[in-house]
Amino acid sequence: MKKIDSHQHFWKYDSQTYSWIRDEMAVIRKDFFPRNLEPLLVENDFSGCVAVQGEQSEAETEKLLQMAEQHDFVKGVVGWVDLNSPDVEERLKQYSQNPFLKGIRHTVWDEKGEFMIAPEFQRGLSLLAGKGLTYDILAFDYQLGSAVEMVRAFPRQKFVLDHMGKPRISGKPDKRWTRHIEQLAESPNVWCKISGLVTETPDFRWKSIDFSPFLEVVTKAFGVDRLMFGSDWPVCLSAANYNEVVEVVEKFFSGYTKEDKERIFGKNASEFYNLK
Helix, strand or coil: CCEEEEEECCECCCCCCCCCCCHHHHHHCCCECHHHHHHHHHHCCEEEEEEECCCCCHHHHHHHHHHHHHCCCEEEEEECCCCCCCCHHHHHHHHCCCCCEEEEECCCCCCCCHHHHCHHHHHHHCCCHHHCCEEEECCCHHHHHHHHHHHHHCCCCCEEEHHHHCCCCCCCCCHHHHHHHHHHHCCCCEEEEECCCHHHCHHHCCCHHHHHHHHHHHHHHHCHHHEEECCCECHHHHCCCHHHHHHHHHHHCCCCCHHHHHHHHHHHHHHHHCCC
16 A cells, blocks of 8 residues: 655745744744655655645745655645736646646635635636646635635636645534535535644644544545545644654544555545656
8 A cells, every 4th residue: 555645845944934833833943854754754654745835936836846856755746836927827837847746735815715716816726727737725714615616616627625624623513614514525526635633723732532523524525535644744743743643544544444544545645646
């Protein structure tokens, strides 16, 4: 079984670019490179990973692509291109020629997620499928309504929801989050990453069982064929080490078939991102 970590980051830390790293996350205010991740992948029997953008710059996209060329275990890159730009088609044409670029992600936040349904943004988004590129949806739970509108407008575009839509892991799942997850899953072109959960807990304190009600919702909605494991390393280190993140998901799916677990821990990511 070839296990793939579908979601992690590399960065050279600076306080301005990574201003979102709050004081309580100070442990990740430092550099993280492929050499730091590789031993963790080996220890947990992962054969590869997908490096996902963490800043809004083509410079970072180019650095991630270079890392993929230099390190065999970095199987693909989800980069950034300004989808609002007038010359987005030219930029995508250039980047899509690189075999390591698998998808695009945008990390602009606003109050309700209107950027996902803005005409300029959707014009850029409409070009991805033709270039064979996926789109990672990064959105807070309260922005998922716009995400639902977006995926319905592009039935031929492959989407994956990062971090299960960032639900607040506290007690029972919010009804609105549950409804939006179900609506997203109704579109067969949408997948979901089981990632980023430990950092959605109160004060980063958690027990494995805290995640079960939320994992039940996404598993029922998407089924095992459209779920993929992602560590969200090194962000996860604010609340858990790499092994603990893996164990949370392994524990929840322990009773599933070997085939189901192979899909969640690698096969789905390989198919979604067209990894070699």
